[in-house]
Amino acid sequence: MSALDTRTMTTQDSDRSVLRKLRRGRPLRPGRILTFVGLLVLSLVWIYPFIWLVSASLKDSSEIFGDGLALLPEEPMWENYARAWTEAGFSSYFLNTVLITAGTIVLVVVRSALAGYVLGRFDFPGKKLLIGVFLVTFFLPEGYTIIPITQLTDQLGLLNTHAGVILGLGAGGQIAATLLYAGYFRGLPKELEESAKLDGAGPFRTFFQVMMPMAWPITATVVILTFLFAWNTYLLPLVFTLSEPNLRTLAIGMTVFVGEYGQDWSGMAAAAVLSMIPVIIVFVILQRKFVDSIAGAVKQ
Template sequence: MVAVDATSPSLSPARAATVGATPRRRRHRPRRILAHLLILTLGLSWMYPLIWAFTSAFKSKIGMFEDGPSILFSQPPVLGNFAQAWSGADFGQYFFNSVFIAFFSVLGTVLFTAMAGYALARTAFPGRRIIMVVVAVMLFLPRGYTLIPVYDLVYQLYLLNTLWAVIVVQVAGGMIFSTFLFMGFFMTANKEMEEAARVDGASFNQTFFRVMLPTARPMIATVGLFAFIGSWNDFIIPLVLTLGRPDLRTVPVGMASLIGGAEGTNWPVLCAASVISLLPIVIVFLVAQRHIVDAFAGAVKG
């Protein structure tokens, strides 16, 4: 058998590059396999608690403690934990409250932050830099420091123990980061469409709502997803602002109420409630996934 030299003049440049790259690929193949195994191991270790919670939702109390951290079943699966979490623990009402709050929180956050980001990105007015600095400083302010003033403000507005109080506070709390996202998007957006709309006689508001906002769909999906996750997982704000109305509890607050009690904690029911609370986030992420990828791809390209 005759050995083939990658530098032989009888080989084309493409063939020579392929022949020369083959040994190099073989040398790096063990490293790639090791890297893939390491990533797979880390991914499974990260996902294992979620898988364990899902399987534990189908176990009885005795079966859960007998199995320990194992995801296997030593006893037949139990299907009544989800029904008990939904109806017996009044989880259906908590779920409705969370959906109501998350819907209007996402709507308000996207609308107000898009307008604020467009105004900061496209207009020059006195005090613009000061506003941007103040907003940037507030981004690093812990929420615990503002809890008492927020509670007093909600009380003065006669919104205490209402779902609207939670919505207003969540929208206000999510505006800082989302405003910066929209501001960065509109700074890099194409100005030709905006200039063409103004030439056609469109006002500033018409240009924003009819021309610029439709082009920001990837950023709308990204901000909406972040706002939804923040609203759905929020615990301290719904707890404090609806403390006098147990029927206004959200899913995280309702899950906390399942811990303890006279009969102890029913851990399989708590795991079933955790699975139920996780489903909306997974569904929303799957729906908005394509737009989120487009938003990050556009940011990297820009």
Template sequence: MISPRARRIVISIILAAICCFWIYPLLWMVSASLKDNAAIFANEGLIPSKPTIANYLRAWKEAHIGAYFFNTVFVTVGSVVIVTISSSMMGYVLGRRRFVGRRLVFALIAFTIFVPQGYTIIPVFDLLTRLGIGQSLWGVMLATCGGSFVIFVLLFAGYFSQIPNELEEAAKMDGVSFIKTFWYVMLPLSKPIVVTVIVMQTLYAWNDFLLPLVVTLANPAIRTLSVGVYAFRGENFIDWGGMTAASTISILPVVILFLFLQRYFIDGLAGAVKG
């Protein structure tokens, strides 16, 4: 019979091995970003013999990754603000109000989750063109807002549905309006789910490739990082050093964000699932 301590040690060793296997591509990417192309194919291991930051300098300036970085920040921050506010308001109504057709609305919202992104790109691009923002960062930002919006509405609806009714009733007795009740009472209580939505939308907007690629085809100056990294892939040659440096630059902010907000992220998901 295996003791509990021995079982924990075995499980820890297995999980550590899985973690090393999972994190190896990330370590290889960071390692390759500190080598030139010749050293990358020399198979010298993860630790560079002659580390260099030339790839980062070339990627930031010559490949315009610096400009793409700020484009991505603009698109991400704008989409996070729009999606968080709009999805929380819609989730509040669906989670706290009973009205005719509510189940139908839920069903239609859930159905859109199964629609592939490729089928919506042409209508989205056509809409942006008609609005006159098809070749601007505003267009990229608005297009990015729709990717995970439905999931966030369902998360907010599930979270708001489990908040006690007494809080809303007390606000009504004090003469607080519907909108103020949402903004000053309900929304602050949903901090874990708000952080969850911020993290998930940030990851989606920061890493989205297909939609920004289509929108920015006519105007390369508004490319985001994911599209800019792809530009290192030529027809006959791939600049692995520059690509790995640009990839490291693009992935570092979201890793730092998740490390700081992971506790709220997990709490928000747990609360929404429970609701």
């Protein structure tokens, strides 16, 4: 028997041994069982409010509080969704929110990536001071900046417009996104830029055709964070659309269900479910890249 045949038989025996172990499975130890049960309980506690919200959206307002913690409605009331979408004006609020969120994401990704590229790849006088100023502004509450942002937007003639809300949300510091890009670009080899330069690419072409495609995991993270921020923000769109109710976003539209003498809880629950669906879809699509970028940051 040749040496090749011997190695082949040894490999096959090893594969059979691994298969037998997989078929038998690992024994369930008490520690693993307790861990599984604990994680299952935590998952149920975490997901229960979302299930309750969906259940409440299919009930009457009196049934929501009369049934306590019961989840199954006596008779599903799908008209709550129709009322929220048409009568409460959530169809227009939804479109406003999509436009504002999409514009904010584009603005934040482009400007944060450009700023992060400069901070991560180039050395210049005052760089550390600039990063320090960025970090200080990171902790400023939104309420401290709403007045100057409103004044600047008004002077530009963009108050009570979609463009004004987008500019107000996306043209701020966005320090977290900028630092994420800076950290990623700092770790890329310099040979990439040198190769692009030899091919005749200028700075902008190198950035958009070489660097940005490689930073896709960071871009996915920034898209998710910016999407959540722009989709759920309340204060700035409220101030910017006080005199234009037709420009309201979903977050502001929730106030429609709060009246002087009571609240339409079932309609509000249906509207909340409608506003959550795009968030879930975006996260499901980009979650893999989001996890990869976080894992890469931890390794670095």
